[in-house]
Amino acid sequence: MEKRLIKKNTLTGIAGKMADEFKVWAPVKQEENVIFSPLEKNEQPFFAYLNSKNAPKQIFFPHTETLMKYTSTPKGMVFAAEENKADKTVLFGVRPCDAHSFALLDMLFDQEKYKDQYYINKRNNTTVITLACVEPPYATCFCTSVDGEPVDDKGADILITDIGDNYLVEFVTPKGEKLANYFGETKADAAAETKKKEIAEKAKQAIKSKIPAHEIKPILDVNFENPIWATIHGKCLACGTCTWMCPTCHCFDISDEVKGNDGVRIRSWDSCMFPLFTKETSGHNPRTSQKERWRQRVMHKFKYYVDNFNAIACVGCGRCVMSCPVNLDIRKVVEDIAKIK
Amino acid sequence: MQNPYIPYPVEVIKIITEVDTKDIKTFRFKFVNPEDEAKFSYIPGQFGELSIYGKGESPIGIASSPTQKGYVEFTVQKAGVVTSALHEMEEGTLMGLRGPLGNSWPIEYLEGKNIVIVGGGFAFTTLRSLINYMIFEDNRKRFGKITIIYGARNPGLLIYKDELEAWQKRDDLNVNITVDKGDATWKGREGFVPAVCKEVAPSAENAVTVICGPPVMIRFTLPVFFDLGFSKENIITSLEMRMKCGIGKCGRCNVGSKYVCKDGPVFSLAELDKLTKEY
Ligand SMILES: Cc1cc2nc3c(=O)[nH]c(=O)nc-3n(C[C@H](O)[C@H](O)[C@H](O)COP(=O)(O)OP(=O)(O)OC[C@H]3O[C@@H](n4cnc5c(N)ncnc54)[C@H](O)[C@@H]3O)c2cc1C
Ligand code: SF4
Ligand code: SF4
Ligand code: FES
Numbered sequence: 001m002e003k004r005l006i007k008k009n010t011l012t013g014i015a016g017k018m019a020d021e022f023k024v025w026a027p028v029k030q031e032e033n034v035i036f037s038p039l040e041k042n043e044q045p046f047f048a049y050l051n052s053k054n055a056p057k058q059i060f061f062p063h064t065e066t067l068m069k070y071t072s073t074p075k076g077m078v079f080a081a082e083e084n085k086a087d088k089t090v091l092f093g094v095r096p097c098d099a100h101s102f103a104l105l106d107m108l109f110d111q112e113k114y115k116d117q118y119y120i121n122k123r124n125n126t127t128v129i130t131l132a133c134v135e136p137p138y139a140t141c142f143c144t145s146v147d148g149e150p151v152d153d154k155g156a157d158i159l160i161t162d163i164g165d166n167y168l169v170e171f172v173t174p175k176g177e178k179l180a181n182y183f184g185e186t187k188a189d190a191a192a193e194t195k196k197k198e199i200a201e202k203a204k205q206a207i208k209s210k211i212p213a214h215e216i217k218p219i220l221d222v223n224f225e226n227p228i229w230a231t232i233h234g235k236c237l238a239c240g241t242c243t244w245m246c247p248t249c250h251c252f253d254i255s256d257e258v259k260g261n262d263g264v265r266i267r268s269w270d271s272c273m274f275p276l277f278t279k280e281t282s283g284h285n286p287r288t289s290q291k292e293r294w295r296q297r298v299m300h301k302f303k304y305y306v307d308n309f310n311a312i313a314c315v316g317c318g319r320c321v322m323s324c325p326v327n328l329d330i331r332k333v334v335e336d337i338a339k340i341k
Numbered sequence: 342m343q344n345p346y347i348p349y350p351v352e353v354i355k356i357i358t359e360v361d362t363k364d365i366k367t368f369r370f371k372f373v374n375p376e377d378e379a380k381f382s383y384i385p386g387q388f389g390e391l392s393i394y395g396k397g398e399s400p401i402g403i404a405s406s407p408t409q410k411g412y413v414e415f416t417v418q419k420a421g422v423v424t425s426a427l428h429e430m431e432e433g434t435l436m437g438l439r440g441p442l443g444n445s446w447p448i449e450y451l452e453g454k455n456i457v458i459v460g461g462g463f464a465f466t467t468l469r470s471l472i473n474y475m476i477f478e479d480n481r482k483r484f485g486k487i488t489i490i491y492g493a494r495n496p497g498l499l500i501y502k503d504e505l506e507a508w509q510k511r512d513d514l515n516v517n518i519t520v521d522k523g524d525a526t527w528k529g530r531e532g533f534v535p536a537v538c539k540e541v542a543p544s545a546e547n548a549v550t551v552i553c554g555p556p557v558m559i560r561f562t563l564p565v566f567f568d569l570g571f572s573k574e575n576i577i578t579s580l581e582m583r584m585k586c587g588i589g590k591c592g593r594c595n596v597g598s599k600y601v602c603k604d605g606p607v608f609s610l611a612e613l614d615k616l617t618k619e620y
Contacts, residue, residue, distance in 0.1 A: 077394030
């Protein structure tokens with residue numbers, strides 16, 4: 001597909017112009033953090049960022065969202081309307097690991113048998129523009145161990161790479177190509193492509209944190225009962241931060257809220273790290289302690305998702321590593337599992 | 342395309358109190374839009390999410406058989422928020438139903454075989470669906486001998502009493518009802534389900550057993566069937582896990598890499614052996 005070159009100082013302007021036609025989610029500064037937020041009129045995106053504090057999954061899978069509305073009648077509460085809005089959206093400037101997470105979430109929410117219309121609708125109405133990491137942002141980044149790369153178009157409709165003087169803009173999908181008119185007229189030459197390849201290779205080499213993520217799959221297959229599981233969770237507070245921050249975690253709860261005669265059914269993020277997550281009304285809980293919950297988290301990412309979708313459910317963003325209040329590090333856990341004989 | 346989170350509107354058309362303690366009731370629903378009944382085309386062993394707006398949803402096994410047209414039934418024990426609200430309902434109330442969800446009893450596999458149904462307590466619901474399906478007119482000849490062993494703690498806790506009586510009168514069913522302890526008027530069998538299974542001793546020859554009941558009952562019943570020569574492929578049961586979405590998305594009900602809501606709830610012991618014991 002087409003490739004173009006744009007001047008480096010034009011990115012902010014392009015995002016602003018798109019905001020006339022689309023809802024544009026872009027990285028913005030909020031106190032000391034950078035987060036993804038819909039651009040307000042004349043608001044400046046902040047593209048010189050490392051990565052966003054929160055995973056941008058909230059754009060397709062919001063923290064809380066209304067699924068439907070209902071209303072009371074003399075014969076009981078009845079369904080009133082489905083709530084499934086999706087504005088024409090551009091997600092401008094996500095990192096490749098986070099774009100990769102969308103490809104992983106698609107596998108779950110957009111399955112053959114059951115389609116999650118809420119996720120799919122937002123996903124279909126959004127164009128994802130990835131801003132490659134020419135210099136890996138953090139020492140905790142390990143995307144190359146989990147099928148990612150710092151310069152990579154997985155999950156992206158458009159990939160933008162800083163190649164020094166210019167940005168190289170690659171249209172990855174037909175959806176991305178529809179926005180081509182925003183990116184000037186300058187076709188990329190062979191030199192630009194060569195330059196990008198060099199930069200991509202250099203960035204890849206710069207990722208120093210490596211974990212045996214693929215190697216542990218056969219070990220996990222046969223070690224559900226291994227004593228190692230009793231050695232991981234000791235410090236864990238069951239706060240759920242790791243799963244909240246994670247771009248691939250997708251567990252949710254469904255609940256009802258009533259105000260007067262009307263009500264809504266909503267879904268909100270939930271976490272396998274919470275003790276009540278699997279607790280049944282009878283009091284029975286198949287995962288009785290944090291040990292089983294940590295095992296579930298590791299198994300889900302590195303075994304169950306692989307069994308079901310042939311993909312690891314971790315993109316190596318390192319958010320869980322950086323955010324855990326007691327410094328539990330999933331990379332260390334994976335390394336320790338790899339040592340099981 | 343049908344949004345799998347949105348329930349079909351249904352009306353409660355009949356409520357039957359099943360037990361003396363009054364905390365188990367069967368609810369019969371009619372689809373408000375007749376065309377939804379065809380969309381809710383189910384197989385015994387599947388479940389639905391009973392949806393009470395303002396309270397929430399509960400996964401409940403389908404207790405009626407698809408051969409019973411015009412309605413669908415669920416037998417529910419009063420437990421927490423949703424099931425208690427359901428127990429408060431009156432005939433004529435409108436609510437919601439999602440589904441059918443999950444796999445089902447393996448009907449095709451059961452065809453041509455002798456079937457042994459073992460149930461304990463109110464977990465008999467989807468077994469009742471299966472029985473009514475198998476004994477329905479022409480369906481009956483697709484299955485071999487049918488043996489039913491069903492038990493409850495006491496006579497007042499047996500569910501579907503009228504049907505049990507009718508089944509006992511049929512000469513193409515071997516029905517064994519038992520209670521742990523009888524009362525003054527009880528003339529039937531006394532004894533725990535595993536002991537009765539041993540007495541009845543159904544042959545394993547070309548036979549499959551389908552078992553549903555409280556965990557202790559299952560624990561003591563399985564060895565009896567192993568002794569009788571039933572292979573793990575031919576012992577089939579249904580699992581329960583806490584659920585929300587019922588469609589394999591919310592991440593709540595997995596046992597190993599299988600989602601009980603989507604890949605289950607029905608598994609053979611041979612299949613369960615391959616899963617982790619986290620349920
Ligand atoms: C496949 C399947 C079939 C079932 N069939 C029947 C049946 O035929 N009859 C019957 O009485 N009960 C059945 N149950 C159990 C029934 O789902 C729970 O008793 C019920 O959900 C409790 O809900 P509550 O709102 O009253 O309790 P609360 O404690 O208020 O529960 C809150 C929510 O948690 C979830 N939940 C809690 N416990 C369970 C549980 N054990 N299983 C699944 N979800 C749970 C539900 O979404 C529920 O709405 C079945 C469960 C499963 C998984
Ligand atoms: S962030 Fe750390 S402490 Fe909190 S639940 Fe995750 S592992 Fe446990
Ligand atoms: S598990 Fe941790 S490193 Fe992996 S994607 Fe989730 S937050 Fe990022
Ligand atoms: S109930 Fe949501 S995944 Fe099974």
